[in-house]
Amino acid sequence: MKDEKLIAGIKEGGSDLEQSMKWLYHTSSICLEIRSFFNKKGESAEDTEDILQDAICALIINVRQDRFKGDSSVKTYLFAIANNLWVNRTRRKIKLRDIKGNIMINSIDYNTPITLLLDQEDRQQLDILLSKLGNRCQEILQLWSLNYSMLEIAQNMGYKSAGMARKKKHMCMKKLVAIAKKII
Amino acid sequence: MDTENLYKKFEQYYRGTMAEVDKSNFQKQLGENIELQKAYESFRTAELAIELGTIKQLKTKLKKKEAQPLKSRYLIPFRIVATILMLIFVGLTLYKVPQFTNDKLTSSRIDEKFIERERSTSIDNNRLGNIQNLLNDQRYEEAMEALQAVPDTVNYYPYLLNLKGMTALKLEKFEIAIGFFQTLIELEDPRFSESARWHQAMAYLRNGQENEAIQTLNTMSNDSNHAYIEDAALLLKDLNSFWRWIH
Numbered sequence: 474m475k476d477e478k479l480i481a482g483i484k485e486g487g488s489d490l491e492q493s494m495k496w497l498y499h500t501s502s503i504c505l506e507i508r509s510f511f512n513k514k515g516e517s518a519e520d521t522e523d524i525l526q527d528a529i530c531a532l533i534i535n536v537r538q539d540r541f542k543g544d545s546s547v548k549t550y551l552f553a554i555a556n557n558l559w560v561n562r563t564r565r566k567i568k569l570r571d572i573k574g575n576i577m578i579n580s581i582d583y584n585t586p587i588t589l590l591l592d593q594e595d596r597q598q599l600d601i602l603l604s605k606l607g608n609r610c611q612e613i614l615q616l617w618s619l620n621y622s623m624l625e626i627a628q629n630m631g632y633k634s635a636g637m638a639r640k641k642k643h644m645c646m647k648k649l650v651a652i653a654k655k656i657i
Numbered sequence: 658m659d660t661e662n663l664y665k666k667f668e669q670y671y672r673g674t675m676a677e678v679d680k681s682n683f684q685k686q687l688g689e690n691i692e693l694q695k696a697y698e699s700f701r702t703a704e705l706a707i708e709l710g711t712i713k714q715l716k717t718k719l720k721k722k723e724a725q726p727l728k729s730r731y732l733i734p735f736r737i738v739a740t741i742l743m744l745i746f747v748g749l750t751l752y753k754v755p756q757f758t759n760d761k762l763t764s765s766r767i768d769e770k771f772i773e774r775e776r777s778t779s780i781d782n783n784r785l786g787n788i789q790n791l792l793n794d795q796r797y798e799e800a801m802e803a804l805q806a807v808p809d810t811v812n813y814y815p816y817l818l819n820l821k822g823m824t825a826l827k828l829e830k831f832e833i834a835i836g837f838f839q840t841l842i843e844l845e846d847p848r849f850s851e852s853a854r855w856h857q858a859m860a861y862l863r864n865g866q867e868n869e870a871i872q873t874l875n876t877m878s879n880d881s882n883h884a885y886i887e888d889a890a891l892l893l894k895d896l897n898s899f900w901r902w903i904h
Binding site for chain 1: 661664672673695699702703704705706709710711714715716719720
């Protein structure tokens with residue numbers, strides 16, 4: 474599958490997105506090369522798969538949020554994200570700290586979602602935060618995070634109109650922010 | 658600023674889609690306004706949580722696909738084997754099923770030598786000789802006409818009935834053949850009654866009267882002295898064959 478078709482599938486969403494994911498992860502030579510690359514670096518098969526899955530998720534989010542401009546090939550882009558994730562994991566293992574004693578996160582760039590760079594503890598906190606929201610709200614907000622339009626969200630969620638979806642989304646976001654405020 | 662517009666701004670800033678000029682202004686505002694800063698931090702935390710949830714969802718879908726290659730690894734050879742087996746079955750069906758039609762089951766079981774065997778017992782050589790010649794020449798219509806012309810009072814009446822029944826079979830007039838054989842069975846002539854019952858079963862089958870045929874064959878196979886006991890048993894087995902069920 475060519476890059477254009479892959480990107481188009483991700484942007485289309487729904488079953489096209491799932492098809493593109495399936496092809497990328499299971500069939501493409503890109504992932505085979507990435508696996509080979511990390512295996513040579515001494516990473517276990519399990520960790521390699523984890524990195525690869527995270528990298529693909531990052532690619533999808535970036536494509537959906539229009540951060541991926543197509544300046545580089547999908548292969549190069551995916552490799553860069555995967556490498557960034559791997560470096561961050563390696564540093565996390567060593568627990569690098571700066572002068573003030575804060576744990577260092579590798580260079581934050583908009584290519585790699587921050588959540589993928591956070592350690593397990595921070596992720597768990599965010600998990601708990603999200604779990605306080607109902608399933609419907611979680612679903613709406615996740616569709617929004619993947620840049621689905623309000624009309625698409627309305628169709629997915631069974632709302633009458635895009636306007637209704639917008640109201641619901643805002644309501645859910647307000648709820649989540651209020652919960653987050655209590656935690657911080 | 659209402660919450661919706663505020664969140665919109667936060668989102669633009671968080672996702673890096675804000676114009677540079679607006680970005681520096683906003684950063685300045687964040688630095689000067691603690692409440693705004695706190696609000697943004699809460700929003701950012703919420704966005705991180707949503708992003709994490711989204712990633713988890715995507716990974717779940719990706720992992721589901723991960724399970725599939727294991728199945729598909731076996732699915733392709735399974736499909737090939739299944740196709741081959743299906744083709745073999747279809748081939749067998751096309752070959753076997755025609756062999757188990759009523760026509761096929763009976764055609765090789767009708768006593769073709771009925772004319773020759775009884776020739777020596779006939780006493781009306783002139784009339785029967787002519788009929789037998791017609792039968793030998795397979796001129797069954799004419800033979801039947803000639804047979805019908807022979808009165809029933811002749812002393813070789815059972816033989817006559819047998820000839821009529823067999824000729825009717827040849828002419829595929831199965832109901833008529835059934836009638837002749839039935840009369841012959843009722844005569845209880847030991848020379849013909851067993852053969853009559855057997856050929857009556859053939860006529861029933863060819864006439865589509867399977868239940869009657871099976872009943873007749875069962876009567877024969879339950880009679881240990883019956884001349885056609887083994888033939889009846891074999892035919893019953895074929896009638897119960899899987900290939901007939903498919904047909």
